[in-house]
Amino acid sequence: MLQEIKLKNFPEKISVIKAPGEKLQIHFYGPKSYNNQLALITHYLHNGELVKESSRQQAIKFLREYIGYKFPKIEIADSILYNPLQAGLFGDFFHIPFPDPVNYRFTFIDLFAGMGGFRLAMREQGGKCVFSSEWNSFAQKTYMANFGEMPFGDITKEETKQYIPAQFDVLCAGFPCQPFSIAGVSKKKSLGRETGFKDKTQGTLFFEVADIINRHRPKAFYLENVKNLVSHNKGNTFKIIKDTLEELEYSVHYQVMDGKAFVPQHRERIMIVGFDKRLYHGRENFSFPELGEPIRKIRDILEAETDSKYTLTNNLWEYLQTYADKHKAKGNGFGYGLVDLNGISRTLSARYYKDGSEILIPQGEGMNPRRLTPRECARLMGYPDNYIINSVSDLQAYRQCGNSVVVPLITVVSEQLVRTMLMENG
Template identity: 60%
Template sequence: MEEVFFQSSIIDLLEQVTKLYSISDIATELQVNQSTIHRWLNGSVQPKSFIADRLVNMISRKIPAQENDEKNGDFTFIDLFAGIGGIRKGFEQAGGKCVFTSEWDEFAQKTYSNNYPSKCPINGDITKVNAEDIPDHDVLLAGFPCQPFSIAGVSKKKSLGRPTGFEDKTQGTLFFDVARIIEKKKPKVFVLENVKNLKSHDKGNTFKVIWETLTQDLKYTCSYRIIDGQSWVPQHRERIVIVGFRNKVDFSLEDMELPPKGEVKLASILHKTDGTEPRLPQDGDKYFDFENNKVLDKYTLTDNLWAYLQAYAQKHRSMGNGFGYGLVNENDIARTLSARYYKDGSEILISQGEGKNPRRLTPRECARLMGYPDDYVIPVSDTRAYKQFGNSVVVPLFHAVAEFIKPLLMEEIENENHNTERIYAEKRIAI
């Protein structure tokens, strides 16, 4: 009877370890074949008693990090394709602690490091980062670029890690780097962000491969939703958000309640010209003339540029096209801010009244339009700032996503800690 109980305890240990490590890593650690691990799990072969100590050691290596996390945050996360830290900002606001960052662009790194000073360096090219060197974490965040996927020649799904498995289908795309890190580190949750058109990209093949990789190969319980940032900021900005849980969790992003769209107007983010504009130490007078209570003249379009944009819009209207500038006032909602905004600002032009050319948004207004707080530092040139905010995310949208998944995440963390304590207790009793 004691032997049966002890064997059951080992299997419980093994099942716990499979949630923390890949089968390949477990097999390497225990110096057995992967097929042996599977036979232990299905009960066809019983593991030797000494295996229990090795499994406990594998679990214990995770515990110090967990204890440290409890002191510094409710949960830990890593920030991949971090940009200037918009998704990170939302998850920190929900009580998370970032333990690893990867971003390749040196100018984005400059903005990121100014706003998130840390002893941990920002890792560059994610394709050169070894997944084993990434700290353990509860949540993986990634706003990965959208690239085409080739699925030619893939006729049968294979298991993870084999030459013709998901690696073969996604090789050469940056999504593969997200997938390999998920496969290796097995975070409790991942949150991925991309443009709305990811769903239709490459005639739907891109999303098909992503979804199959996440749900079938990596076996995460997933949900996705296209969400408009207009619920939080005065900007029409639709993005697809994909969330996956490592365990079977009953959830749907469709159940996430969103604030009404369109209630927040541009007046909330524009510089105040009535003497109430806050003087930000990090901005100084880069964007605003405090003596005369007005936005600096350099943001007003020149006569030549304004004439060109009007002529361009008229030309396309005559052809039946909808191309043209987006002229708005403080009571409006803006179009989507893009990374090309630095070129002419045409998608969002602020009206300055009759007889005066419209103006661009200032970088500080762009930061506000994306939901960044005013203490966010903008250490780069206007051109770089426009690109960075145009490529960023709506911060309060991801704060809302973080708050939506947090109760489920904390339950997963509590269950894992409880299971670890139970396994230790059972092992002591069995011995």
């Protein structure tokens, strides 16, 4: 009977009356999922002894409440709650395309996890994810569909950070690019006071990354961002990031790399890899891999048949052509991108869902071009075809792919990182 419980099928929000005047609220999805019991439970189910003892006890408490809600007349033995999988419970979280490796080589955490590109890459190297965080509810659903784990939510909240295990080997994060305010720093300097990374980065999402590195001191980190991070705010943004990481006593390696070596898309991103100087003393033998020329073409990622809904309407196609002509007359380069099927595309963006204009697929004489399908977008980012993307709408799938990392590029860099980390520390 207990085996019938499938937490994935619970409604988004339920209320359970525990006692007169007392109500248990259970939230499953949403921006406030740092209060999400499902995130805690799935992390416990997948990681067992690797979670903090306090997290483990909380998860067991929530499991008791869930099971008690479903089967109020059944007495629940502690042995079931401490070993729910052995009791045959919650198997729905393990019937997934991408389970963690059984014999893992290292542990990592996945911040700003998105649809899971970093996790795929680190998993390929034998890594086990012991904590994930992503605030977007739709990305959470995609992540859970593929890994059986609900990411925690807002990483800026202590309610979320408290669940990070005390120790892990690698921190992964594709954090958003934000400017840093130097007003507070300038004031302290004028008063002759020392400034640290908290003064320089407070209020940004990079601060959260630096704060977690400072608290937990992983052996290594792997950060990814847009190419423009290097020149953002006249180079000040990247300088503060690099200085901060070095202040935390990590060596910093960085390089702008283009995903076109693996997928038919021009997509330049900066890769930032670091190692703990207290362990490696700045002498780690790390280098970024050399990338070859593009070998895949756009036609290689196209589906054999597509729904007519992806073909542009006459009105939209006319608008895009008129818009492009207007800007061309002004000497601007703005316009749609009708791709050469034997070439590579422009960079896929998170706004692709709006009109698909940056990457349009020609369909022959007399036919309007079409957008890429969500599956084609996933292929363009290097995701395998068994990666589940239809747990959300096309709109959300487009957004997630446009915000994603190029998985095979992250994979080859992570291979170098892991080899260096294990060799130097082994």
